[in-house]
Amino acid sequence: xKAAAYFGTRNVYDAMIPAVRSLIAHSDVEKIYLxxxxxxxxxxxPEICETRNIxxxxxxxxxxxxxxxxxxxxxxxxxxxxxxxxELDRILYLDIDTIVNMDIADIWEVPLDGQxxxxxxxxxxxxxxxxxxxxxxxxxxxxxxxxxxxxxxxxLLNRRFYPCKEQDLxxxxxxxxxxxxxxxxxxSDFTDxxxxxxxxxxxxxxxxxxxxxxxxxxxxx
Numbered sequence: 001x002k003a004a005a006y007f008g009t010r011n012v013y014d015a016m017i018p019a020v021r022s023l024i025a026h027s028d029v030e031k032i033y034l035x036x037x038x039x040x041x042x043x044x045x046p047e048i049c050e051t052r053n054i055x056x057x058x059x060x061x062x063x064x065x066x067x068x069x070x071x072x073x074x075x076x077x078x079x080x081x082x083x084x085x086x087e088l089d090r091i092l093y094l095d096i097d098t099i100v101n102m103d104i105a106d107i108w109e110v111p112l113d114g115q116x117x118x119x120x121x122x123x124x125x126x127x128x129x130x131x132x133x134x135x136x137x138x139x140x141x142x143x144x145x146x147x148x149x150x151x152x153x154x155x156l157l158n159r160r161f162y163p164c165k166e167q168d169l170x171x172x173x174x175x176x177x178x179x180x181x182x183x184x185x186x187x188s189d190f191t192d193x194x195x196x197x198x199x200x201x202x203x204x205x206x207x208x209x210x211x212x213x214x215x216x217x218x219x220x221x
Contacts, residue, residue, distance in 0.1 A: 002108045003031040004092040005081060007074040010037050015096050015211055017043055018219035022100040024048070025219065026198075027107070029092075033085065035077060044221070054084070059154060065161040076157055078135070079166050082142040082150045089143040095136040097202040097210050098186075099219065104198050110179060112141040116149060117170065118179035120186035130175060135167040136201045137186040139179075149173060 004023060008016045023029055024046055031048055037055040059080045060073050067073050078093050110118045118139040125132035153169045162168040183192035188201040202210040
């Protein structure tokens, strides 16, 4: 199944709508999972969307070193997708500050045999022999991550501080075992230069500024 996932706390529910609608408009996605903090979502959603309340999650301790920061626990929860969706072998994860701007139907066909995920490189943090990725858009091999890697990442996030949380660990612990996507699939100030602007990622920009953007407004009901 061609499935995608978003995570969002209550303060970003409005922003999730254009993100989801843009994905539906420019892909052949069959199912979208929205992991949220309530039993019901306060906005109307397309039929292919399913919401799941994970406010009672016990994956990450509230007293843990990475729990309270400008990135909420919801971003770290992407590491738990292999266990939140045990029935799926792969999924497309997207941050809520992304807009799919062109057709990406081909992304689900990216081969992941033996690889943990596919993502776009951040050149400023990469160096010879080490490739650092941006985790805002990831095609995740959930089946491969169940080999113990997801549990290893979760354990470390509960014990040690990492400046960019799970993104640091996806880069470090999966080094040499992920596929690099062209910059087209995660266009931001941090990632590889694109040839086409397939997925635009408004990383590091204030949420209000992002939500007012003309491109985003195309997908606001």
